[in-house]
Amino acid sequence: MSAATFNRDSIAETYAKRHKETDPAIRAIHYLPTGAPPNEIRLVEVNGAITGTAGPEPIDFGVEFGTPNEHKLIVFDVTPEQWERIREGTLPLPEGWTLKGSREIRSRKRK
Amino acid sequence: MNKEQKLWWEQAKSDCAVFVLLRRAGVHECHMLHYLQMAAEKISKAYLWRSGTAPPRSHVGLMRFLQALLSRGLSRKERQRIAKIFDYARPEDMTAWVRQVSPLAHELQNLAPDLSNNGPNTEYPWPHENPAQCPALHSFALWARLRDAEPGRRLVKFIEKAIQRFEQYA
Numbered sequence: 485m486s487a488a489t490f491n492r493d494s495i496a497e498t499y500a501k502r503h504k505e506t507d508p509a510i511r512a513i514h515y516l517p518t519g520a521p522p523n524e525i526r527l528v529e530v531n532g533a534i535t536g537t538a539g540p541e542p543i544d545f546g547v548e549f550g551t552p553n554e555h556k557l558i559v560f561d562v563t564p565e566q567w568e569r570i571r572e573g574t575l576p577l578p579e580g581w582t583l584k585g586s587r588e589i590r591s592r593k594r595k
Numbered sequence: 596m597n598k599e600q601k602l603w604w605e606q607a608k609s610d611c612a613v614f615v616l617l618r619r620a621g622v623h624e625c626h627m628l629h630y631l632q633m634a635a636e637k638i639s640k641a642y643l644w645r646s647g648t649a650p651p652r653s654h655v656g657l658m659r660f661l662q663a664l665l666s667r668g669l670s671r672k673e674r675q676r677i678a679k680i681f682d683y684a685r686p687e688d689m690t691a692w693v694r695q696v697s698p699l700a701h702e703l704q705n706l707a708p709d710l711s712n713n714g715p716n717t718e719y720p721w722p723h724e725n726p727a728q729c730p731a732l733h734s735f736a737l738w739a740r741l742r743d744a745e746p747g748r749r750l751v752k753f754i755e756k757a758i759q760r761f762e763q764y765a
Contacts, residue, residue, distance in 0.1 A: 506739075
């Protein structure tokens with residue numbers, strides 16, 4: 485299987501769905517593919533349950549090492565207030581990240 | 596920091612560095628969990644050595660560490676200082692978070708083979724008498740919770756922070 489079969493958008497949606505199911509405090513998940521390496525998934529997760537005074541910092545996880553779907557997942561957890569500041573441009577995203585081309589991954593409504 | 600604490604801290608830093616490498620590489624979950632559990636246990640013991648006597652040899656580290664950090668035996672001022680080191684405005688906020696994350700912390704420390712009750716652990720096939728599964732091929736529910744939910748990710752960051760900032764509260 486070639487690297488071209490790795491479907492980043494689809495895997496990002498799978499993560500977003502799973503994270504929302506796992507963590508009810510999530511308000512929104514934004515997917516930021518612009519400028520990311522092909523096998524890197526960048527998510528900003530807006531979470532209403534974050535406490536503490538620390539500034540947000542991303543955490544990265546390697547996934548499926550040694551398989552055709554090997555990729556890196558990076559999650560940037562922020563409070564709703566921090567997300568507003570990011571949108572306003574007063575709180576920076578991690579270096580190299582951009583909101584350009586980003587989209588919110590919403591849960592599909594059940595019929 | 597006494598000399599025993601320094602030795603346990605050095606080992607915790609080394610284990611944590613390996614954990615970060617493994618986490619970024621995405622190897623089998625058992626290895627990431629094994630090193631995270633070991634790093635947590637060692638920083639816990641480094642802290643518990645502050646009394647000058649050896650903590651228990653068994654894997655009881657992380658929960659006891661969290662409880663010791665928030666101990667009512669410490670002065671309000673000291674608890675306030677510790678909360679601040681861990682980025683909480685008040686000790687009560689840190690206590691609330693520890694309460695929330697305790698099930699994960701328990702699960703992590705119980706992954707050690709001698710605490711795993713002959714079930715899933717990060718090192719050896721189980722059950723011992725009649726092995727049916729091995730760690731490398733096992734999908735650990737705990738890893739999914741550490742990776743896929745904010746409280747889990749925050750526990751991972753907390754353990755890393757506890758090791759990085761040890762000199763400030765040892």
